Amino acid sequence: MIVGVDYYPEHWPEDRWERDAELMEEAGIGLVRLAEFAWSKMEPEEGSFNFDWLDRAMEVLYSRGIEVVLGTPTAAPPAWIIEEDRSILPVDENGDREGFGARRHYCPNHPRYREHTRRIVKAMGERFGGDPRLVGWQLDNEFSGRCYCDYCKEAFQDWLKEKYGSLEELNEEWGTIFWSQEYGEWEEIPLPTTRARAHNPGLHLDYYRFSSDSWVDYQDLQLEALRPTLGDERVTHNFMFAGFTGIDYSELGEELDFLSWDNYPLISGEPRTERAAAAHDLARGLGGTGFWVMEEQSGPSGWNVVSATPRPGQIKLWSYQALARGADGIVFFRWRTCRVGTEQYWHGVLDHHGEPGRRYDEVKEFAREMEEVGKEITPDRVPVEVALIKDYETGWAFEIQPNSTELDYEEEGLAHYHGFHRLNVPLDVITPGEDFSDYGALIAPNLYLVNEELRKRLERFVRGGGTLILSYRSGVKESRNNKVVNQLLPGELRQLVGAHVEEYTTLGGSPWGEGKAGEGPAIEFLPHPLGSMSGRARVWADRLKLDRARPLALYRSGPWEGEPAASINEYGAGTVIYLGSGLPRNMHRGLAYWLKERMELSGAAETPAGVEAVWRGEGDEAVLYLLNHNAEEVTLSLQEDLKELKSGERREEITLSPYGVALFRR
Ligand code: GLA
Ligand code: ZN
Numbered sequence: 001m002i003v004g005v006d007y008y009p010e011h012w013p014e015d016r017w018e019r020d021a022e023l024m025e026e027a028g029i030g031l032v033r034l035a036e037f038a039w040s041k042m043e044p045e046e047g048s049f050n051f052d053w054l055d056r057a058m059e060v061l062y063s064r065g066i067e068v069v070l071g072t073p074t075a076a077p078p079a080w081i082i083e084e085d086r087s088i089l090p091v092d093e094n095g096d097r098e099g100f101g102a103r104r105h106y107c108p109n110h111p112r113y114r115e116h117t118r119r120i121v122k123a124m125g126e127r128f129g130g131d132p133r134l135v136g137w138q139l140d141n142e143f144s145g146r147c148y149c150d151y152c153k154e155a156f157q158d159w160l161k162e163k164y165g166s167l168e169e170l171n172e173e174w175g176t177i178f179w180s181q182e183y184g185e186w187e188e189i190p191l192p193t194t195r196a197r198a199h200n201p202g203l204h205l206d207y208y209r210f211s212s213d214s215w216v217d218y219q220d221l222q223l224e225a226l227r228p229t230l231g232d233e234r235v236t237h238n239f240m241f242a243g244f245t246g247i248d249y250s251e252l253g254e255e256l257d258f259l260s261w262d263n264y265p266l267i268s269g270e271p272r273t274e275r276a277a278a279a280h281d282l283a284r285g286l287g288g289t290g291f292w293v294m295e296e297q298s299g300p301s302g303w304n305v306v307s308a309t310p311r312p313g314q315i316k317l318w319s320y321q322a323l324a325r326g327a328d329g330i331v332f333f334r335w336r337t338c339r340v341g342t343e344q345y346w347h348g349v350l351d352h353h354g355e356p357g358r359r360y361d362e363v364k365e366f367a368r369e370m371e372e373v374g375k376e377i378t379p380d381r382v383p384v385e386v387a388l389i390k391d392y393e394t395g396w397a398f399e400i401q402p403n404s405t406e407l408d409y410e411e412e413g414l415a416h417y418h419g420f421h422r423l424n425v426p427l428d429v430i431t432p433g434e435d436f437s438d439y440g441a442l443i444a445p446n447l448y449l450v451n452e453e454l455r456k457r458l459e460r461f462v463r464g465g466g467t468l469i470l471s472y473r474s475g476v477k478e479s480r481n482n483k484v485v486n487q488l489l490p491g492e493l494r495q496l497v498g499a500h501v502e503e504y505t506t507l508g509g510s511p512w513g514e515g516k517a518g519e520g521p522a523i524e525f526l527p528h529p530l531g532s533m534s535g536r537a538r539v540w541a542d543r544l545k546l547d548r549a550r551p552l553a554l555y556r557s558g559p560w561e562g563e564p565a566a567s568i569n570e571y572g573a574g575t576v577i578y579l580g581s582g583l584p585r586n587m588h589r590g591l592a593y594w595l596k597e598r599m600e601l602s603g604a605a606e607t608p609a610g611v612e613a614v615w616r617g618e619g620d621e622a623v624l625y626l627l628n629h630n631a632e633e634v635t636l637s638l639q640e641d642l643k644e645l646k647s648g649e650r651r652e653e654i655t656l657s658p659y660g661v662a663l664f665r666r
Helices: 014-027 052-062 079-084 111-128 150-164 167-174 201-229 249-254 273-287 314-324 358-373 392-400 409-422 452-463 491-497 585-599
Strands: 002-006 031-034 067-071 134-138 234-236 260-263 291-297 327-333 386-389 427-430 441-444 467-471 499-506 522-525 533-536 538-546 550-555 564-571 574-579 611-616 623-628 634-644 650-656 661-665
Touching: 002 291, 002 358, 014 052, 014 358, 031 052, 031 327, 052 067, 079 111, 111 201, 150 167, 150 201, 167 201, 201 234, 201 249, 201 392, 249 273, 260 273, 260 327, 273 291, 273 314, 273 409, 273 427, 291 314, 314 327, 314 358, 314 611, 314 623, 314 661, 386 409, 392 409, 409 427, 409 585, 441 452, 452 467, 452 491, 452 564, 452 574, 467 491, 467 585, 491 499, 491 564, 491 574, 499 564, 522 564, 522 585, 533 585, 538 550, 538 564, 623 634, 623 650, 650 661
Parallel strands: 002 031, 002 327, 031 067, 067 134, 134 234, 260 291, 291 327, 386 427, 386 441, 441 467, 467 574
Antiparallel strands: 499 538, 522 533, 522 550, 550 564, 564 574, 611 623, 623 661, 634 650, 634 661
């Protein structure tokens, strides 16, 4: 178990480093991440490297037993790089070139920038690769963004040549006959900037794919420059889940040795702990257990405006939440709140003044607990029987054409997640390329893009006894080209669903049924098997015609009153549910409950709202985490006799303090 901090020695006078290291050691910090924005200090001018300061900082830390993850600094190219060639600055979708003054101001396809990247990464590797003080590397920082510059345009045209082979094929696949867009030369193909009003959906989606590939390729460039110099260090990149959907993380993660991500549950309002849970489950789904939180919130967040400060206990609680869901490392962002720069108010473990305070004590307490039980409470596997599919490409296709003003693919996934999370049924969040044969059930909301291969894999899954939950706007598009299918919906999935869509309506903004804008018709799950439960449809409504399936829910108002709103079909040894509309939260909980009962899912005990119960590990190793996200004390029954780790006592009931955590074994 790693407990670390993100540290920026370059922000502080060197005579402070010793004190920092001392305080870290006292707090039980065993790792720092360094240097991921320190390019101007490491290479003040081209080819003249200055790593001595970094070496000294590492020495000060290492002499106190603190190991290092080094970041490559490419998220922050210094002014001299930009001044030499301003075309490195990325161009946004309006065609405007970004300026210098923040970070992430570069195009990943720019040849000169790629040279700069190779040079700095190689130099760092040559200086520090294999250094015994190092345990890992982080490449860049939170890759993101889409660039629309001329280099990208050229690279995109090459990418298309590779994909389609000929212009004939491309014209056919994109349907460029529409509005006279047939291309006679590759060079004629534009980028989907806002300079044209509404692009061809095939082109648009391909650009998003290309853009994602560009980041994967740019990361590969760094890996190639770094790998030959490495010893035992493991390489990662810090992913970001909230709102960062532009890169297919399953591809970005492929070449990395381990996954890490940056967790900030409290930005404004209430802490977003259910989302954090889903993000941990995605990190685990992408890379297995053993991922790290490379930046864990340790103070009020904010650049110009400050969020509430984490309440006493919350920093630990969020850290335990990560461990419960498969993390093996927690690195707190950041060690000390900076006196300068954009992030002056993004608080760390220490405040600006640098003296230990309440948050320092909490981190220290966490580190001490990890010293005692860290190993014991982080077994290798998190037992999971259900997977929720998140398809990045489908997300992009909806970004381009949301279908309904109310449709947000991320949010729909989270709505499904909510039902299971609330019942403490563990889920892996996975991408469709992942092998899903070991799961008992798959939830695949809004599976918009489907190809034959995916259809076959889903059919095999269900035929073998799996339960598949699908929803509206599934099978609408051919995935290669973003064309609408030439079939009744849900297209390729119709056989599986055993029903088809007779007609549909958006519920986005238009009155439907009740006459109130944005409000959908009433729907009700039929008494069997879900137990009667009702609510209002959201986002979209399909009018279903059943081929072989039975109705699962009916419309209870509106023009389709009495007709099926959801269906259930037996297929092979398995079952397929199709939801013709977005469901309200209570119905998502009902659906999850039904699946839990039906599959006899082991999951953890049911808990009051705001309390998570999560098992990590199996058999003798299994550890139960109880996490109270409420401001109030909560008493609950464990539903079995368990041994609490802290007291060593066996209990059937426990009282959790506000934001409290308790750990148990059988
Ligand atoms: C991100 C970055 C950090 C820092 C924090 C706080 O997640 O990776 O460098 O900027 O947010 O803003
Ligand atoms: Zn570019």
